[in-house]
Amino acid sequence: MLYHLHYWPTIQGRGEFIRLALEAAGAPYVDVARGDEPAGQGMTAMSHYLEDDSVSRPPFACPFLVDGKLVISQTAAILLYLGPKLALVGKSEADRLWTHQIQLTIADIVQEVHDTHHPVASGLYYEDQQPEAQRAGRHFRTERIPKYLAWFEAVLSRNPSNAGRLAQGRGPHLVGGRLSYADLSLFQLVEGLLYAFPKATKRQLKKSPHVLALHAGVAQHKRVAAYLASERRLPFSEEGIFRRYPELDG
Amino acid sequence: MLYHLHYWPTIQGRGEFIRLALEAAGAPYVDVARGDEPAGQGMTAMSHYLEDDSVSRPPFACPFLVDGKLVISQTAAILLYLGPKLALVGKSEADRLWTHQIQLTIADIVQEVHDTHHPVASGLYYEDQQPEAQRAGRHFRTERIPKYLAWFEAVLSRNPSNAGRLAQGRGPHLVGGRLSYADLSLFQLVEGLLYAFPKATKRQLKKSPHVLALHAGVAQHKRVAAYLASERRLPFSEEGIFRRYPELDG
Numbered sequence: 001m002l003y004h005l006h007y008w009p010t011i012q013g014r015g016e017f018i019r020l021a022l023e024a025a026g027a028p029y030v031d032v033a034r035g036d037e038p039a040g041q042g043m044t045a046m047s048h049y050l051e052d053d054s055v056s057r058p059p060f061a062c063p064f065l066v067d068g069k070l071v072i073s074q075t076a077a078i079l080l081y082l083g084p085k086l087a088l089v090g091k092s093e094a095d096r097l098w099t100h101q102i103q104l105t106i107a108d109i110v111q112e113v114h115d116t117h118h119p120v121a122s123g124l125y126y127e128d129q130q131p132e133a134q135r136a137g138r139h140f141r142t143e144r145i146p147k148y149l150a151w152f153e154a155v156l157s158r159n160p161s162n163a164g165r166l167a168q169g170r171g172p173h174l175v176g177g178r179l180s181y182a183d184l185s186l187f188q189l190v191e192g193l194l195y196a197f198p199k200a201t202k203r204q205l206k207k208s209p210h211v212l213a214l215h216a217g218v219a220q221h222k223r224v225a226a227y228l229a230s231e232r233r234l235p236f237s238e239e240g241i242f243r244r245y246p247e248l249d250g
Numbered sequence: 251m252l253y254h255l256h257y258w259p260t261i262q263g264r265g266e267f268i269r270l271a272l273e274a275a276g277a278p279y280v281d282v283a284r285g286d287e288p289a290g291q292g293m294t295a296m297s298h299y300l301e302d303d304s305v306s307r308p309p310f311a312c313p314f315l316v317d318g319k320l321v322i323s324q325t326a327a328i329l330l331y332l333g334p335k336l337a338l339v340g341k342s343e344a345d346r347l348w349t350h351q352i353q354l355t356i357a358d359i360v361q362e363v364h365d366t367h368h369p370v371a372s373g374l375y376y377e378d379q380q381p382e383a384q385r386a387g388r389h390f391r392t393e394r395i396p397k398y399l400a401w402f403e404a405v406l407s408r409n410p411s412n413a414g415r416l417a418q419g420r421g422p423h424l425v426g427g428r429l430s431y432a433d434l435s436l437f438q439l440v441e442g443l444l445y446a447f448p449k450a451t452k453r454q455l456k457k458s459p460h461v462l463a464l465h466a467g468v469a470q471h472k473r474v475a476a477y478l479a480s481e482r483r484l485p486f487s488e489e490g491i492f493r494r495y496p497e498l499d500g
Binding site: 074119 | 303305307308318319320324327330331340347350360371373382385389393399404405408409410421
């Protein structure tokens with residue numbers, strides 16, 4: 001089955017959490033909006049689902065995944081759906097719910113990252129809300145980055161499967177003893193925070209050895225490493241969610 | 251099975267989406283933090299899950315639901331879990347995913363409502379971010395309320411089950427032909443918007459007849475109506491997510 005991922009073609013954004021899962025699993029997929037219009041892809045194909053009245057269950061926004069007749073939007077819901085199919089989540093209901101909760105918490109901090117540069121309105125330019133952004137950035141880096149990273153650190157350090165893995169020099173996992181989509185997303189979150197708030201993030205990572213080890217472990221995953229080195233991996237930029245505005249990093 | 255809901259005891263907040271589902275289903279539950287400390291309830295019981303190192307899978311924040319050994323946080327994840335047990339979601343995977351996506355989109359606008367009065371930081375008082383809040387409120391009521399309500403209206407008007415229901419004077423549903431937890435949550439969203447942004451919301455509801463009919467239909471649901479008239483239903487207030495600050499409503 002060929003998955004069709006629809007997301008903005010020039011940024012990592014929220015679509016990157018889905019791309020990482022598909023890539024880590026070696027799943028066949030099309031990044032539709034990055035494809036050619038004559039081949040039925042490109043932005044026209046994506047806009048159809050968002051704008052045509054004929055779509056009975058329209059996504060509110062991208063990213064969304066089309067799998068046969070199913071159209072699934074909301075990053076965390078897409079990963080909830082893909083997890084079992086890509087073997088990127090545990091088999092028990094408890095593990096699946098816990099992985100989903102972690103993913104939703106990652107979604108929350110991702111939204112907060114976005115709001116540091118768009119505290120007033122997502123429809124305004126950064127330049128039109130810069131004073132507000134500086135106040136928001138200060139609170140985010142001094143209160144929210146520490147709070148979230150401390151929670152991820154607690155989750156990792158309380159996962160009994162990780163003691164053995166770390167002793168063998170292997171990266172820890174958020175849930176049980178196997179790689180999950182939440183691990184991939186936490187890797188991406190740390191990547192993004194290091195890009196957007198390098199000073200504040202490095203400071204906090206010194207107190208978060210498990211998070212640091214997870215980040216290193218995921219980066220060494222064979223298919224993830226190949227993806228990150230490929231042209232399929234778009235660079236971070238000031239059009240995405242994680243933006244490097246030094247004035248927000250203090 | 252007695253469900254244990256943990257949430258702030260004095261506000262509706264995000265916990266209200268869970269309370270409404272439990273109440274509509276007539277499910278037995280304890281609103282733990284509103285209970286008595288000597289009975290092992292109250293804030294002490296809630297804090298245990300958030301603060302004790304012995305909790306292996308700690309919630310990041312409330313609300314969370316304890317069901318036997320399971321501890322589930324994140325409003326949308328709790329409803330994903332409860333939906334089938336309370337018969338508040340369809341039986342097919344497609345319906346369950348679609349209901350969850352709608353719920354996550356409701357969670358998004360709820361977060362945006364919160365951010366109108368806390369655009370800079372959730373850790374600061376409203377009074378310390380009032381100028382920013384006025385700008386944020388203006389964009390929220392002129393751009394975001396119309397965009398979200400238009401989407402809910404589209405979802406309702408494209409659900410083929412609703413034509414017959416409306417012809418019979420019955421309220422429409424977001425998914426299929428039965429009440430789901432997403433219907434209850436959309437009712438609560440409209441309640442909250444009418445409290446916080448009465449002018450902007452009433453204006454937009456005139457263009458959203460299906461949303462209006464859903465709101466009226468849910469309010470007439472027997473168990474929901476009994477709950478809303480009871481002391482268990484906390485009032486809206488300026489401590490919750492939906493706050494009536496007239497200066498933000500234009």
